[in-house]
Amino acid sequence: MIKTVIFDLGAVLIDWNPHHLYHKLFDDEAEMHHFLENICTPDWNEEQDAGRPLREATNMLVERFPEHETNVKAFYGRWDEMLGGPINGTVDILKEIKASEKYNLYALTNWSAETFPIAQERYSFLNWFDGIVVSGTEKDRKPFASFYHTLLNRYSVHPSEAVFIDDNLRNIKAAEALGITSIHFTSPENLRIALQEMGVLTQ
Missing domain, CATH: 1.10.150 (DNA polymerase; domain 1)
Incomplete structure (x- = not known):
């Protein structure tokens, strides 16, 4: 589940x-x-x-x-x-998941600790997450297993109870190797379909 x-x-x-x-x-x-x-x-x-x-x-x-x-x-x-701005279709999906109040929401990102504050200031939807793990802060990154474990351990997330979304297939394979169900992001439309099939989003 x-x-x-x-x-x-x-x-x-x-x-x-x-x-x-x-x-x-x-x-x-x-x-x-x-x-x-x-x-x-x-x-x-x-x-x-x-x-x-x-x-x-x-x-x-x-x-x-x-x-x-x-x-x-x-x-x-x-x-x-x-x-270039937010990817609005995905932001809409994030908003729907947040509004459902059924799921914990986290972000796992490869991002410099020095530039990430610019994004935080610009995109208010980053405040919707229950936690964000930034590679530059941790001095670790995807696809290394240790970086995924940082999030799993910090927020007591069991791999079998999580779904991970990333555009980089390398990072998807690394998550799957840890037992995390993963979705290779190609478009907001395809992501919506995948999450509906999992029951995370309603049809």
């Missing part, structure tokens, strides 16, 4: 995407993609999600790629411009 619903945040509830910023900084689409795939890479960003200070991360890349200094510094200097 499901008692707890655990949401990822980025690309599930919040439209965070570096393209929102770098489309403003690059005239050439191919050059933008090259920059984000080879310089300010997802792997580099994940280290900040795991607790590496933003200043240290930025300085490291500026030293390696001095010709890209301005664009590297923009990643965190203009980070708020990567926030």
Whole structure:
């Protein structure tokens, strides 16, 4: 029986995407993609999600790629411009689950502790959660089992009584390995159907 619903945040509830910023900084689409795939890479960003200070991360890349200094510094200097807004369909689902008063609601997110306060200030629906576990604060992240255990232990959640929602299949597989029923997020519409099938949402 499901008692707890655990949401990822980025690309599930919040439209965070570096393209929102770098489309403003690059005239050439191919050059933008090259920059984000080879310089300010997802792997580099994940280290900040795991607790590496933003200043240290930025300085490291500026030293390696001095010709890209301005664009590297923009990643965190203009980070708020990567926030495209809420994903309204998913926010509606979150609201319905909250209103039902049947489930504990938590968020498990890979997010820098230094930038997360910007999101908290901007999106009031983050206050609907009973708890949020932020990777940068814990200095741990998905898909490592220890990060999931932090949430499970802190809030006394039994894996078999929880459902986890994430857009990253890697993170879904990690949750399933711990016995947590999981939904690979592809759209609010598909998420609604999956939650209806589980009985979390009414038809």
